[in-house]
Amino acid sequence: MSRWALVLALCAVTLAGCSSPKEPEKTGETGTNASSGATGGQPEKRYVIGMSQCNLGEPWRVQMNKDIEEAVKQHPNIEMIFRDAQNRSEMQQSQVREFIQQKVDLIIISPKEARPLTRPVEEAMQAGIPVIVLDRKIESDNYTQFIGADNVKIGREAGKYLVKVLGGKGDVVELKGLMTSTPGQERHKGFMEGIAGSQIKIIFDADCQWLEPNAQREMKSALSRFPKIDAVYAHNDPSAHGAYMAARQEGKGREKQIKFIGIDALPHEGVRYVKDGVLSATFEYPTGGKEAIENALKILKGERVEKSITLGTKLYTKENVEAGGETL
Ligand code: FRU
Secondary structure (H helix, E strand, O other), X not given: OOHHHHHHHHHHHHHHHHOOOOOOOOOOOOEEOOOOOEEOOEEOOOEEEEEEEOOOOOHHHHHHHHHHHHHHOOOOOEEEEEEEOOOOHHXXXXXXXXXXXXXXXXXXXXXXXXXXXXXXXXXXXXXXXXXXXXXXXXXXXXXXXXXXXXXXXXXXXXXXXXXXXXXXXXXXXXXXXOOXXXXXXXXXXXXXXXXXXXXXXXXXXXXOOOOHHHHHHHHHHHHHHOOOOOEEEEOOHHHHXXXXXXXXXXXXXXXXXXXXXXXXXXXXXXXXXXXXXXXXXXXXXXXXXXXHHHHHHHHHOOOOOOOEEEEOOEEEEOOOHHHOOEEO
């Protein structure tokens, strides 16, 4: 063996010896690296949390990851591994299974669809890895904790709001979110409860899969079929904005006659649309990122947590937006 070969071999042995065998393999993408912190001289236990986000193409999900990162900053003993499933359920299934193989300490998942993600979550639980399900639900209750706002309530409040501003009657277009995801199903159910007993009719509806371009396209066909539309109930703000754009592009000024309402109320998205007069109302849908980290820590320390945490909502309208909205 040449002198260089010997030096290289020695380096390799030293490096291998340094890496802890418990350290999970990190395969690219964003990771918030934790250095082991210490409080009061006591070295804190280090934890690795895997977070599978169903997509990062929508501003609300980018905000959720930011909220998680912000909360993690307070806890240098937590290392986050973020994965983006690019809006594909199969990719999200593999991500959860990779986390199980890596033996992360806890998994946070915001699932794209309920059914396909149910098994992988159950597999993690069987492997002894606690799972926090965030925002969208799965089909079983075999998880450690669910965190999210009450989508039935939000839908109901949206229905009640339209009954009020339309004087109890009118023709409404409903632009739904992905109906294989639970918020889409629940926002529809709640809305029907909210308009029950009124003379509000849904004259057109479509599954827009939460996406603005789909909503814009569907609204275009609603506008061409129905000369009278009083309001659009969109399951999220991007869809409400897409519908508004379709009405504006039609060039007949109908965007001024139709009331557009959405859900999410991000400060730089839905709340801004309300301020600009694009939307009549938006309902806050908190991301739960901060709560997920707070509860993850409790779970990791062996504390008991509630099975389900329900986050609140707020209504933003032209009248209350400057004052910060109305808590519902
Ligand atoms: C983002 C989003 C939000 C919506 C939420 C429902 O992917 O579509 O706009 O409120 O998901 O899960």
